[in-house]
Amino acid sequence: MRATLIGASILIPLATAAAATPCAEQIATIERRLESPGAAAVTGSTPTTQGSPKALDAPPAGKPSDPATVPNPGRIAEARDLIAKAREQDRAGNERACEDTMTRAKERIGALP
Numbered sequence: 746m747r748a749t750l751i752g753a754s755i756l757i758p759l760a761t762a763a764a765a766t767p768c769a770e771q772i773a774t775i776e777r778r779l780e781s782p783g784a785a786a787v788t789g790s791t792p793t794t795q796g797s798p799k800a801l802d803a804p805p806a807g808k809p810s811d812p813a814t815v816p817n818p819g820r821i822a823e824a825r826d827l828i829a830k831a832r833e834q835d836r837a838g839n840e841r842a843c844e845d846t847m848t849r850a851k852e853r854i855g856a857l858p
Contacts, residue, residue: 768835768843772828775850779821779828783857787816809856816855824853 778784785791809815827850834843 766835766840766843768831768840768847771844771847772832772835775824775828775847775854778857779825779854781857784816784821784854787857788818788821813852814855816857820853820855824850827853 827846831843831846831850834846
């Protein structure tokens with residue numbers, strides 16, 4: 746009986762990892778971005794993570810060529826709402842709608858420092 750319980754405990758995490766969808770991975774990635782020091786600088790909040798090891802040490806010099814990519818607190822709040830919607834779509838199994846919503850969320854976020 747003990748061997749059965751140990752075997753079952755190994756299968757549960759494997760099944761959970763296999764259930765992760767590409768959209769769920771996008772959601773997790775963007776949420777990490779929104780908790781980064783760059784996002785905190787835009788929103789005036791305290792960062793909850795150290796950021797990505799792949800991140801630049803400082804934002805690129807100059808202004809973005811597309812003014813629509815300049816982040817601001819309102820657009821980041823809209824993106825958070827879209828991410829919540831995408832999470833619901835992902836749970837419902839609507840992968841295409843989730844990906845479309847995540848694309849809109851990324852557009853709202855813009856280029857974070």
